Amino acid sequence: MAKQFSLPLSEKVARKNTTQRALDITLLFLLLSLLLYRLLSVSNHGFVWLLAFLCESYFTFNWFLIVNCKWNPVDFITYPQNLEKRFPELPPVDMFVTTADPVLEPPLITINTVLSLLAVDYPSEKLACYLSDDGCSPLTFYSLVEASKFAKLWVPFCNKYNVQVRAPFRYFLDDPVSSNLAGANSEFKQEWKKMKAEYEELCLKIEAASRKSVPCDLTGEFAVFSNVGRSNHPTIIKIVGESKQSFPDDVPRLVYISREKRPKHPHHFKAGAMNVLSRVSGLMTNAPYMLNVDCDMFANNPQVVRQAMCQLLDSKSEREIGFVQFPQSFYDGPKDDPYGNQLVVLYEYMGRGIAGLQGISYSGTGCFHRRKVIYGQWPEDVENQARNHTSINGKLVDNEVLIKVFGKSKRFSESAAYALNGKKGFSSKLPDSLDEAFHVASCDYEFGTSWGTKIGWIYGSMTEDVMTGLMIHKKGWKSTLPMPKPKGFLGCAPSGGPAAMTQQKRWATGLFEILVSRNSPIFAFLCGKLQFRMLLFYLWFLSWGLFSIPELCYAALPAYCIIANSQFLPKVQDPAILIPVAIFVIYNLLTIREYLKAGMSIRAWWNFMKMGRITRTSAYLLASLTVVLKLLGLSETVFEVTQKDQSNSDGDIETNKDAIKFTFDESPLFVPGTTLLLVQLTALLSFSVGLRPLAHDVGHGLGLGEVFCSLWLVLCYLPFLKGLFRSGKYGIPKSTIFKSTSLALVFVLLCIKLG
Numbered sequence: 001m002a003k004q005f006s007l008p009l010s011e012k013v014a015r016k017n018t019t020q021r022a023l024d025i026t027l028l029f030l031l032l033s034l035l036l037y038r039l040l041s042v043s044n045h046g047f048v049w050l051l052a053f054l055c056e057s058y059f060t061f062n063w064f065l066i067v068n069c070k071w072n073p074v075d076f077i078t079y080p081q082n083l084e085k086r087f088p089e090l091p092p093v094d095m096f097v098t099t100a101d102p103v104l105e106p107p108l109i110t111i112n113t114v115l116s117l118l119a120v121d122y123p124s125e126k127l128a129c130y131l132s133d134d135g136c137s138p139l140t141f142y143s144l145v146e147a148s149k150f151a152k153l154w155v156p157f158c159n160k161y162n163v164q165v166r167a168p169f170r171y172f173l174d175d176p177v178s179s180n181l182a183g184a185n186s187e188f189k190q191e192w193k194k195m196k197a198e199y200e201e202l203c204l205k206i207e208a209a210s211r212k213s214v215p216c217d218l219t220g221e222f223a224v225f226s227n228v229g230r231s232n233h234p235t236i237i238k239i240v241g242e243s244k245q246s247f248p249d250d251v252p253r254l255v256y257i258s259r260e261k262r263p264k265h266p267h268h269f270k271a272g273a274m275n276v277l278s279r280v281s282g283l284m285t286n287a288p289y290m291l292n293v294d295c296d297m298f299a300n301n302p303q304v305v306r307q308a309m310c311q312l313l314d315s316k317s318e319r320e321i322g323f324v325q326f327p328q329s330f331y332d333g334p335k336d337d338p339y340g341n342q343l344v345v346l347y348e349y350m351g352r353g354i355a356g357l358q359g360i361s362y363s364g365t366g367c368f369h370r371r372k373v374i375y376g377q378w379p380e381d382v383e384n385q386a387r388n389h390t391s392i393n394g395k396l397v398d399n400e401v402l403i404k405v406f407g408k409s410k411r412f413s414e415s416a417a418y419a420l421n422g423k424k425g426f427s428s429k430l431p432d433s434l435d436e437a438f439h440v441a442s443c444d445y446e447f448g449t450s451w452g453t454k455i456g457w458i459y460g461s462m463t464e465d466v467m468t469g470l471m472i473h474k475k476g477w478k479s480t481l482p483m484p485k486p487k488g489f490l491g492c493a494p495s496g497g498p499a500a501m502t503q504q505k506r507w508a509t510g511l512f513e514i515l516v517s518r519n520s521p522i523f524a525f526l527c528g529k530l531q532f533r534m535l536l537f538y539l540w541f542l543s544w545g546l547f548s549i550p551e552l553c554y555a556a557l558p559a560y561c562i563i564a565n566s567q568f569l570p571k572v573q574d575p576a577i578l579i580p581v582a583i584f585v586i587y588n589l590l591t592i593r594e595y596l597k598a599g600m601s602i603r604a605w606w607n608f609m610k611m612g613r614i615t616r617t618s619a620y621l622l623a624s625l626t627v628v629l630k631l632l633g634l635s636e637t638v639f640e641v642t643q644k645d646q647s648n649s650d651g652d653i654e655t656n657k658d659a660i661k662f663t664f665d666e667s668p669l670f671v672p673g674t675t676l677l678l679v680q681l682t683a684l685l686s687f688s689v690g691l692r693p694l695a696h697d698v699g700h701g702l703g704l705g706e707v708f709c710s711l712w713l714v715l716c717y718l719p720f721l722k723g724l725f726r727s728g729k730y731g732i733p734k735s736t737i738f739k740s741t742s743l744a745l746v747f748v749l750l751c752i753k754l755g
């Protein structure tokens with residue numbers, strides 16, 4: 001027994017990063033020297049110098065925050081082979097999938113995610129899968145019903161042949177029958193073919209249904225969908241599967257939920273959906289662990305649940321680890337990451353670094369939560385739990401309080417008490433709990449309760465995930481970031497200018513909303529248990545949107561200087577020029593090194609650099625404006641769902657090429673970038689026709705540095721430059737060009753007047 005007890009489940013190992021630290025610190029030192037130089041010479045220069053100083057102060061502070069995040073990277077090693085030796089009885093897990101729109105999120109993608117979850121390598125009677133459909137779409141429900149029939153074949157097939165990728169659309173991309181991958185014995189070959197045919201039939205059915213305006217007869221099971229509007233309908237909950245009494249042992253239980261929506265009731269987007277999922281599942285299965293994934297994030301590693309359990313189960317982590325977050329990774333990203341949004345390098349350095357502090361932030365998908373932590377438990381409450389008392393926020397609570405916190409359903413607060421006490425045995429046959437489930441999924445259930453403020457997914461930000469994670473860290477919980485091979489989950493990253501920018505805008509908006517809310521990390525540090533270095537991390541993360549302001553000012557400086565015959569950098573003849581030059585060189589070398597070490601190409605690095613510029617002056621700028629408007633009470637923020645592409649990744653060269661070309665639409669997102677580009681072009685033109693000669697002494701007048709910076713910016717905005725000359729979706733729309741030209745004209749006139 002003692003020996004078994006010592007078998008490790010997981011380990012956190014520090015990574016060596018001496019070179020990286022040296023480079024990071026050198027850069028910080030150089031940035032500080034630049035600031036010092038500016039301060040010492042500010043009296044000789046005017047407002048341009050001051051503006052440059054302010055921007056560079058921001059950049060320096062931001063770099064300091066980044067160095068803090070990257071300083072202590074870690075690796076998580078897990079030993080799933082020891083799991084059942086230590087815990088022969090594995091705990092139940094409820095798995096949540098959210099979808100919101102059958103057009104932007106094609107049901108075929110959603111059901112692949114569901115199928116990959118139903119088929120994970122974990123005792124199926126311990127699993128239950130809940131699909132939340134905010135689109136209230138009969139097509140989604142129809143697809144789920146069909147998928148559940150297919151699952152009865154698919155799950156045993158995966159188990160029998162130990163299939164590695166359990167989302168069928170990915171699995172059937174490879175053909176193990178013609179290649180001799182899986183020791184192709186003839187029985188396997190036959191079953192493989194049969195399975196493939198079954199899957200194709202499923203796809204055909206769903207495609208046919210999606211072409212019709214009504215996917216199927218709205219009778220029987222489907223009758224509830226007649227007369228529903230997406231934002232005006234009663235709750236629909238359906239236990240999917242043939243019989244209502246017992247479930248076949250080999251496929252986990254599957255439940256469809258479309259929560260009630262009424263026009264006047266705020267539904268809080270995904271956060272609202274997650275809270276309904278928590279409550280309905282609380283009544284039905286009440287598993288102590290919950291996994292949540294977006295509809296496009298399939299389980300890519302059949303061992304994911306076991307991997308997560310390695311980090312959650314032993315008694316030490318019971319008191320420490322609040323949640324286990326797998327990195328967000330993507331499949332089929334276009335080559336060299338043209339939109340800079342595949343997040344590989346971000347997780348590799350920032351992610352690992354933060355995981356070495358209190359833990360990675362929650363990123364909304366691929367995350368395992370403890371139900372009791374979502375219900376508001378602090379690490380200290382675990383001691384009370386051991387004494388069989390129910391407590392949240394460090395205080396014992398009785399039934400009356402439970403009802404106040406969790407809402408009027410007695411049955412639900414009873415289930416919550418079970419979850420908070422870590423007691424097993426709250427269960428009810430699924431169909432018996434249906435009535436109560438309708439009650440807790442209704443749109444006024446949360447009135448007067450703590451849902452969305454103190455417990456569950458927290459409301460008030462477009463990035464409800466980060467806010468919810470921050471509240472968990474505030475209580476002193478830690479989190480982990482396992483990176484198994486193969487990767488735990490894979491999803492779709494948006495491609496195309498408008499989709500990518502809209503997502504970035506939503507993120508930056510949501511993050512900034514948190515910074516200025518009462519759930520700000522500053523309070524979490526002062527009044528809660530958020531660690532100081534975690535505070536620094538959250539400050540960096542939540543201020544993405546703010547970065548747009550210094551970025552925009554700094555990008556305007558070179559053009560201004562050229563047109564106004566001024567300077568914001570030391571002259572080439574001045575030895576001080578070495579400081580900005582060294583900053584430029586070291587920063588680029590350091591980031592190139594990170595890219596290469598993470599197995600990415602130089603081209604991917606360049607795409608990231610250029611998309612960084614573009615995103616900050618477009619998406620982040622508009623995000624900041626949106627938040628200011630919200631603070632002034634002039635507008636509300638809205639969750640715009642990302643389009644998921646249903647690609648067939650047979651590497652069609654034409655579509656691949658197109659995926660790399662930047663696309664535009666009429667959105668105001670593209671106005672600032674286009675303006676900035678036009679301004680730089682005007683400046684460079686006036687320089688090259690000799691209107692603005694270089695000054696040849698160290699005194700005032702234009703220097704080479706400004707011209708170089710302006711050229712560099714034009715290079716970064718190359719997708720926009722091309723967009724000026726292209727047509728259709730690859731070209732910048734006329735109206736945008738018109739707006740930008742007007743703005744650029746105003747700027748140029750201003751420069752001439754001031755210069």
Ligand SMILES: O=c1ccn([C@@H]2O[C@H](COP(=O)(O)OP(=O)(O)O[C@H]3O[C@H](CO)[C@@H](O)[C@H](O)[C@H]3O)[C@@H](O)[C@H]2O)c(=O)[nH]1
Binds near residue numbers: 101270
């Ligand atoms: O009203 C809504 C809006 C969205 N969703 C779901 O939320 C998920 C994420 O939406 P998506 O459009 O894919 O946004 P992304 O920007 O890709 O999502 C990332 O960023 C979000 C906000 O930070 C997180 O919630 C996500 O988990 C994270 O993957 C999807 O499953 C949607 O179906 C809902 O259920 N209800």
Ligand SMILES: [Mn+2]
Binds near residue numbers: 294296491492642
């Ligand atoms: Mn997504």
